[in-house]
Amino acid sequence: MAAEYLGIVELGGLYKNGVVQNRPTKPWRIDSEPVSGVGVGDIPDFNTLADMTKWTIGNTPGNAAQRLKWHKIKDGSKTLLICDRVILANVSWDDLNGQSLVTGKTITIDGQQYLCRLLTGGSNNRNGDYYAGGSPSANEWDRFITREEAISGLPVPTSTDLDTTLNTTDQSSTHNQAWNWFGMYSWVQETYTGNSSYRALRGSNSARYWYYHYVTGRSISVGWRPVLEVLNTAPSVTLTSPTDNQTLSEGNQYKIEGSAADTDNGNVVTVKYKINNGTTRAIASGVSNGSTPISFAKSLTFSNKRLRDGSTDIVGADLAEGVDHTLTVWAEDDQGGKSAEVTRKFRVIWNRPPSISGANEDLGTIMEPPSKTYSVTDPEGNPFTITEKIDGKVIRSFEGVPGRKETVTIPHDLWIRLDLDTPHSLTVEATDSKGLTSTRTFTFTRKETHIEFMLDFDNPDVEAHFTLDGMPKRVLVTLERYLPPGSSIEFVRVCNNAMDQSPTWEDMTAAVLAGRGHLFQNQQKTAESWRINIWVRIAKGTATERVRLDGFGGAFD
CATH class of the missing domain: 2.60.40.10 (Immunoglobulins)
Structure with a gap:
């Protein structure tokens, strides 16, 4: 199957002891001009920190000027990312091999795993001519960079790119602008067949140029052009819910829904989420068949200032009002791949009383x-x-x-x-x-000018005592009272049909004052039973002291 060119990719950055470096803009030798007028190269110098463990390719930086550029090529079952320039000068083949960067070391960039290695470039020149390319000819440098294999989209070197004269035309050519071979050798994998102490180099003098250098030799005109083999395709995640900038109030549902995809058949994919910087939690997992998305759904509830999954407090703290909170969702596979994170902002309103x-x-x-x-x-x-x-x-x-x-x-x-x-x-x-x-x-x-009361029939004892089967005929009422000068009993009224809708009230004020009983005049009722009620009203009048009614007594028959 013919190789397929998939374009330029910006990915990762070169880090020196954890500090990202600028991508070289003059990617040629760093001691002098390869040809007059182009200036001295600006490739990072390994000798400034001669420890290959301190030089790494890491996650993609935010600054575009620090991102590495790669030509992406599908080569049969492999996907290759070939760096478009040398990114580290003055590094020996042995320095690279000591970190397994010649034939391959697994690294992770942005959650995706790659095998980082060198291109193959041939173990000798071709037909005794250093400008004729590498031998055997099926090496990656000649297939892809020199484009001896017809691959649509990759630039074809012109005769000036391939001749024995290095000049500014070479530097500005379309082919060199794509591959940056001008004035800088790239280490490749092979051992020189003429001397096992030497390793093969490509480029610098022309696009097809093949040469060699001592395995431990560090040179300002020789450097590291990495190749990445995609080992495992990172999963991707699509979030259909929630929408961005939701506002949650008491009892609202916060639905996390979407799907994850992984083109690697058989990978176990787990969708995860977190709120702010809280605990990472799983939403769903499944085994990818390489094509069918894995759906996921989780419904959280905002309650009492917190987000909950059932009884589980997701964050473990109150979510503040008036500030943005962040939901982060991503997918991971069991091969170390991780998707880009998808975020949604939301705010909360604490439940307020009516x-x-x-x-x-x-x-x-x-x-x-x-x-x-x-x-x-x-x-x-x-x-x-x-x-x-x-x-x-x-x-x-x-x-x-x-x-x-x-x-x-x-x-x-x-x-x-x-x-x-x-x-x-x-x-x-x-x-x-x-x-x-x-x-x-x-x-x-x-404040009252009168004391007024009736019997409380909500009290079961009162109700039972004053509710009768037979008709009451007489009643005696005594008041335990203190009436200071100026106050008086305004009236005392009684009835024997208190259960009726309109009881018949009879005045017995004089009888109370005289300490005598009262003979009921009423002999009719409409309710089922007879019931006695007493209605007393005492006027404070001009009294300056407090009027007291401490209770009452009496009898009836």
Whole structure:
């Protein structure tokens, strides 16, 4: 199968002791001009740090001027990346071989594994002519760089690129601009057949030139042109959800969905993700068949300031409001390959309690039950429940409607039981479906010119004692009271048909003051049973002391 040219690739960078180097812009000998007028070369010099373990090809730098350039060629089952220039001068063949960089060392660039090696270039010249190319002729230098194999897309050297004269025409030629052989030898793999202490070189004097150099020799005109063999194709990942710049509020789902692909049949592919710099977690894994994408889906929930996968806290900390958070998703295979990372930004809004209109208020001293209008909304649109209370006792509780006007007041039976001259709190509580509550409070002190009470039939003992099968005929009421000067009993009323919708009240004020019983005049009821109720009202009048009603007694038959 004929080789196929796939174009130029920018990949990786040359690192010296961890510091990325600029890609040479004058990739020829670094001691003098190869020909007048082109200037001295600027290839990094190995002798500045003569330790090949400190010179590495690593991840692709952000600065374009530091990225290495490669010609990508599909050669049968292999994919080759041939560097377009020498990237390190003054390095010997032995220096390279000591790090297995002649016949191949596995390296990783951007998560992708490659076999880093030298080109083959022939073990001798061809037919005794150094300008005729390498022998055997099926070497990679002559196949690809000299383009003795017809490969569409690769430049063909002209006669001036191949002649015995090195000049500026060679330097500026299309072929040299693609391969940068001008004025710089490239080490190749082979041992010179004429002397095992020497290794083959290519280029420098012409595009096809073959020569040799001592295996341990370091020269300013000889250098390292690496070749990368793609060992394992890194997987790729496509993220269809979430969209970028989402905003999450309480209870929202954050869906991570997409697919991963790996062209290497049989590779185990695992899709992973993390939030910010949190723990890396797996979403899904599968075995690639080389063509069918592996789908993945994960649904996270934002709850109580955190992202959760079921009961698992993904980040382990509250996600701050008002700042960008980052989801990162990528795929890895079991051969060391890693896809590019795909990121999505998002923000969060912590769940907030419902908002009750108005403000807390002190109503002062009042004599009538207060009535306050309000409305409730929920910032996140969550359902909410409204509960109205007096001194912590529920008046009513109901499902709220956003923005609807509501009125809180105190029913008469609760109002008359409130202590006088004592602070009280009328509250409205709104609780959303996530459990957050806000409260509006109205404080007041109840003041009365009268004491008024009836029997409390919510009390089972009272209800049982005063509910009768037979008709009550008489009743005696005694009041345990203190009435300072200026106060008076305004009335005492009784009925024997308290269960009726409209009881028949009878006045027995005079009887109470005289300490006598009262004979009921009513003999009718509409309810099932008879029941006695007592209604007492005491007027404070002009009294300056406190009026007290400590209790009552009596009898009936």
